[in-house]
Amino acid sequence: MIPRHMVIALAVLLVAALGLSIYAWHVRKTVIFSPITAAHDTRPLAPPVSGPTERVVLFVAHDEDGTLRGEPAQIPMPSGRQQRAEELLRALVSIYLDRSSPHPLGPGADIRSVFLVDPGVAVIDLNEAFADTHRSGVLVEGLTVASLIRTVTANTQGILKVKILVDGKERDTLAGHADLSSYYDVAAVNQLATELQPGQ
Amino acid sequence: MRSIEVQIKKADDSPRISRLCSKWRAALFGCLLIAWFALLSGPAPEKHLSVYSVAANYSLPLVQREGRNYVGLLELLEPLGRVSAKAEGNKWRLRYNNVQSEFQVGKTRARVQDREADLGSKFLMENGRGLVPVGSLASLLPRILGGPVSLHEVASRLFIGSVATHFTASLAGDNPARLVFHFSAPVNPSIATDNGILRMTFSREPLVGPASPTLTFGNKIIPSASYSESNGVAMVTVVAAAPVFATFGGDGRTITITPTSTPAQSTSAPTTSGGQPAAAGQPGTATPPTATPPPVPVFPAPRRYFAVVDASHGGDDHGETLSSTLLEKDVTVAIARSLRQELESRGITTFVLRDSDANLPVDQRAVFANADHAAIYIAIHASSSGHGVRVYTALLPFGEDDRGPFRSWTTAQHDILPMSQSTASSVASELQKRQIPVRALAAPLRPLNNVTRPAIAIEVAPQGSDVSQLTAPDYQQLVTSAVATAIAASRDQLGGAP
Numbered sequence: 001m002i003p004r005h006m007v008i009a010l011a012v013l014l015v016a017a018l019g020l021s022i023y024a025w026h027v028r029k030t031v032i033f034s035p036i037t038a039a040h041d042t043r044p045l046a047p048p049v050s051g052p053t054e055r056v057v058l059f060v061a062h063d064e065d066g067t068l069r070g071e072p073a074q075i076p077m078p079s080g081r082q083q084r085a086e087e088l089l090r091a092l093v094s095i096y097l098d099r100s101s102p103h104p105l106g107p108g109a110d111i112r113s114v115f116l117v118d119p120g121v122a123v124i125d126l127n128e129a130f131a132d133t134h135r136s137g138v139l140v141e142g143l144t145v146a147s148l149i150r151t152v153t154a155n156t157q158g159i160l161k162v163k164i165l166v167d168g169k170e171r172d173t174l175a176g177h178a179d180l181s182s183y184y185d186v187a188a189v190n191q192l193a194t195e196l197q198p199g200q
Numbered sequence: 201m202r203s204i205e206v207q208i209k210k211a212d213d214s215p216r217i218s219r220l221c222s223k224w225r226a227a228l229f230g231c232l233l234i235a236w237f238a239l240l241s242g243p244a245p246e247k248h249l250s251v252y253s254v255a256a257n258y259s260l261p262l263v264q265r266e267g268r269n270y271v272g273l274l275e276l277l278e279p280l281g282r283v284s285a286k287a288e289g290n291k292w293r294l295r296y297n298n299v300q301s302e303f304q305v306g307k308t309r310a311r312v313q314d315r316e317a318d319l320g321s322k323f324l325m326e327n328g329r330g331l332v333p334v335g336s337l338a339s340l341l342p343r344i345l346g347g348p349v350s351l352h353e354v355a356s357r358l359f360i361g362s363v364a365t366h367f368t369a370s371l372a373g374d375n376p377a378r379l380v381f382h383f384s385a386p387v388n389p390s391i392a393t394d395n396g397i398l399r400m401t402f403s404r405e406p407l408v409g410p411a412s413p414t415l416t417f418g419n420k421i422i423p424s425a426s427y428s429e430s431n432g433v434a435m436v437t438v439v440a441a442a443p444v445f446a447t448f449g450g451d452g453r454t455i456t457i458t459p460t461s462t463p464a465q466s467t468s469a470p471t472t473s474g475g476q477p478a479a480a481g482q483p484g485t486a487t488p489p490t491a492t493p494p495p496v497p498v499f500p501a502p503r504r505y506f507a508v509v510d511a512s513h514g515g516d517d518h519g520e521t522l523s524s525t526l527l528e529k530d531v532t533v534a535i536a537r538s539l540r541q542e543l544e545s546r547g548i549t550t551f552v553l554r555d556s557d558a559n560l561p562v563d564q565r566a567v568f569a570n571a572d573h574a575a576i577y578i579a580i581h582a583s584s585s586g587h588g589v590r591v592y593t594a595l596l597p598f599g600e601d602d603r604g605p606f607r608s609w610t611t612a613q614h615d616i617l618p619m620s621q622s623t624a625s626s627v628a629s630e631l632q633k634r635q636i637p638v639r640a641l642a643a644p645l646r647p648l649n650n651v652t653r654p655a656i657a658i659e660v661a662p663q664g665s666d667v668s669q670l671t672a673p674d675y676q677q678l679v680t681s682a683v684a685t686a687i688a689a690s691r692d693q694l695g696g697a698p
Binding site: 063066135136137138139140142145160161173176177178179181182183184185186188189191192195196 | 513517519520521528581583584585586590592595596597598599610639641642643644645646649657659
């Protein structure tokens with residue numbers, strides 16, 4: 001005769017084992033069907049959260065009304081002029097890669113580097129995924145270009161013209177519309193950014 | 201004796217040889233004559249079917265099979281609505297909006313919405329293209345389109361719906377009399393004069409003739425005019441006994457034919473029936489004849505087209521993938537054709553830069569617009585994002601300076617940009633009047649910056665979230681009629697652009 005308390009303990013253990021098995025099966029299923037697994041996630045890492053932060057203005061594109069809005073942000077900024085420009089754009093891109101992005105970019109989009117060449121030239125080098133996965137359209141591409149250039153030039157003094165490269169090479173257009181073959185005139189882009197502000 | 205006989209034989213042979221030579225010469229001459237005529241005649245002109253409809257006026261090539269003219273049915277219906285076709289073995293299924301049709305290769309009958317339709321000749325399929333005899337369109341299309349269709353089979357002209365343009369001709373004034381044509385819609389024919397004959401060719405207008413093809417006026421200088429149509433074009437020919445020229449008026453609805461000679465000149469320099477000045481010393485000349493011809497009316501060198509409409513993308517460049525079945529390059533062509541129709545109905549000569557699915561580099565598009573000296577260049581784009589219409593002008597890049605008479609390619613638009621912006625504003629306000637959401641912006645969009653003439657781009661997005669609205673003819677027409685109205689209103693300003 002098995003003691004009563006032994007039967008109860010065995011039953012509790014069986015129920016616990018069954019419950020854990022079901023939970024483990026559920027977790028496994030969730031991982032398998034997850035669209036982005038850690039191994040395949042090509043999104044760039046967020047900027048480092050440590051170090052001194054600085055208040056900057058990011059010009060964020062909003063597709064819902066086709067506007068460009070200057071939005072203050074507090075982000076860690078390195079001391080070098082070139083690295084600062086890179087961090088600014090990476091912070092901007094990380095907004096666009098977020099799930100609640102107002103202007104989504106494709107997975108893997110990133111800024112490879114920014115070169116500041118005197119006198120007054122900035123070269124923004126996008127990675128291939130940025131351009132290859134970018135949505136096509138005059139407005140949607142124009143918003144991206146204006147957002148990148150305005151963000152760099154508003155926070156970096158002395159830039160007069162900007163060239164955008166893709167993976168270190170010249171490219172005709174971003175995604176079939178926005179011209180990347182020429183140098184952007186910063187004054188003209190600033191004017192466009194004004195036109196793109198809400199209420200304009 | 202023997203030698204004499206030989207000589208006589210030789211002497212007898214010489215006429216035969218000369219006859220043979222002359223035959224060869226005649227044959228050679230004949231061959232040369234045939235070759236000359238063959239060279240002169242050249243290849244037979246390609247046959248076309250001109251289609252006139254409310255949505256668009258366009259022309260399609262005809263192919264001759266088994267002694268009959270055939271046309272691709274899918275190509276014919278494409279500009280008119282949503283159409284798709286599928287070939288399955290011998291069968292070819294066509295869907296136009298909600299109308300299903302089924303054709304079978306080699307059969308003279310087809311099924312349209314479960315009803316038999318007689319084609320009059322065999323249905324053919326070539327490389328997946330369904331070809332129907334042109335003669336069958338008069339009975340086939342009303343069933344597919346659900347509206348009246350009028351086919352001028354001999355002239356290869358097809359009128360879909362009530363689109364025909366009618367005209368009247370009457371003499372006005374006495375000294376000298378002028379022949380005035382009134383048209384029920386604006387027209388813009390090409391005009392040629394030759395030996396007292398003025399010929400107006402209407403290649404895009406749905407012009408139809410009067411009850412009698414010949415009109416007589418009982419006037420000595422302009423005795424008659426006649427209407428004819430062939431190979432997709434209509435022609436009005438004015439016979440005149442003096443050099444005449446044509447002037448346009450009434451927003452393209454009136455063409456006035458006027459003799460160039462004043463009454464005084466007409467008495468002093470009578471003309472031959474061919475319209476050329478009389479030769480020196482002919483009776484009736486009161487003043488000393490001159491060896492030089494009379495002054496020909498000099499008109500400013502006309503630009504070939506007032507507006508160049510550029511259906512952006514094409515070929516390998518699909519533009520935006522608007523939906524799983526809809527590409528931007530296809531929508532831009534449809535909108536460009538609709539805009540051409542709207543502009544031409546307002547008397548504005550228009551050229552659609554890409555009227556087929558062809559690759560056309562942006563540089564080449566700018567080169568054409570610049571070479572043609574068009575008064576306005578309009579690039580068409582379509583988008584699934586946003587609502588309504590965006591009107592763009594060039595966002596000029598940081599360019600190099602112009603060098604002497606040469607302009608920098610990247611900033612060629614610089615000098616004319618204010619006029620482009622003013623035109624874009626006019627277009628935007630006209631769209632706004634029609635309750636279409638609109639924005640006027642600058643855009644880094646080639647080839648706007650490479651065009652030396654006023655240049656704008658129009659990006660059409662659906663009004664709501666349904667992308668299929670971009671293919672709806674009524675929405676396309678709503679947008680294009682607004683754009684055309686604004687361009688027509690700016691015509692004087694644009695026409696005077698340097």
